[in-house]
Amino acid sequence: MDTTIEDLQDALTAGRAIREHGPYYVRVGREGLDFRKVVLAHPVASGKAILEAAETFPVDDYLLFRIARNGVTEELRPDSAVDLRSDGVEKFVVFRSDRAFRFMLDERAFDWGASRISGATLKHLAGVDVDNQDVWQQALGGSDLMIEDDGFADLAAAGVERFVTRPVGLSIVVNAKRREVFRRRLSYWEVVKLAFAAAQKSDDIIYTINYARGPHANPEGSMVEGQHVKIKENMVFYVTPTDRS
CATH class of the missing domain: 3.10.20.90 (Phosphatidylinositol 3-kinase Catalytic Subunit; Chain A, domain 1)
Structure with missing residues (x-):
């Protein structure tokens, strides 16, 4: 055997x-x-x-x-x-725990053993891409609430909480121009190409990226090649090329 x-x-x-x-x-x-x-x-x-x-x-x-x-x-x-x-x-x-909580996620019923659940965990259970999808807590007669990856939704309130996942759609400003993006995180080169579509890696040109009005995790700062940054609606980027030839 x-x-x-x-x-x-x-x-x-x-x-x-x-x-x-x-x-x-x-x-x-x-x-x-x-x-x-x-x-x-x-x-x-x-x-x-x-x-x-x-x-x-x-x-x-x-x-x-x-x-x-x-x-x-x-x-x-x-x-x-x-x-x-x-x-x-x-x-x-x-x-x-001694109590289970039921919630609905994308019209499917889930059981959970804690009185709260994070946005990242909800995305994992839904089987969606963390960067391409947002998760929203539905509110009857009110505005739906987006649950951040590191935020938590309360499951202990009366009734069954309902959540849905939706594709990300954000408007940001890059070098004073509006750009639509569909991810919660952008890489250095993704930001560069939003400013200069034809940009290529080169020993002669380096791009400096600064940003402002970001999420609470990174409200302002700069980026270098190899980095990613979490973004939010109306975040502002400044991309400047420097010729080193």
Whole structure:
């Protein structure tokens, strides 16, 4: 019998059938979705067995959620079981909590074990590009609220919170001209080409970039080649070429 550890994530990514017998590697993470490998001995594992394998003690103090391949989360109770061979689940997330919170994300229902959730985590669960998509908390009868990657939405309020992801669309100013961009982060050369479309890397010309009116993480500053900068609506860039020939 093959006694090597079957990595479920590798198998599912490769599109091959899961081995009929253990041991298996699954990924178990915390609220920030920082996963680590955990070994499970048997193909059918209870919620309690997964919590014990992840060394989350005492088990009764924790909630366990399975993360499906489409990103949807669902609570797995200690006395419930999952078949690792057929359920297409290789990731789980645990919380030290006694209460689960349900929310809707892009019209799909998710369960969560904390009373708040970050914008970055919502994007991860939705399976969208962090830089190309924004996540919004919908408000009935009011204005939707954008949740920054490092910001948090409250799930503890009455009712089910609803979130949607939408493509980024921003208007910035580069050398006094309006430019439309569709990413939350721009590289040095992306900014240069917004100012000078024909710009090329050259030993003869160097471009100096300064910016202002940026987000709270970087309200103003400068850029050098190799750097990226987070941007926001109406951010201003000044790009100056210098001939070194």
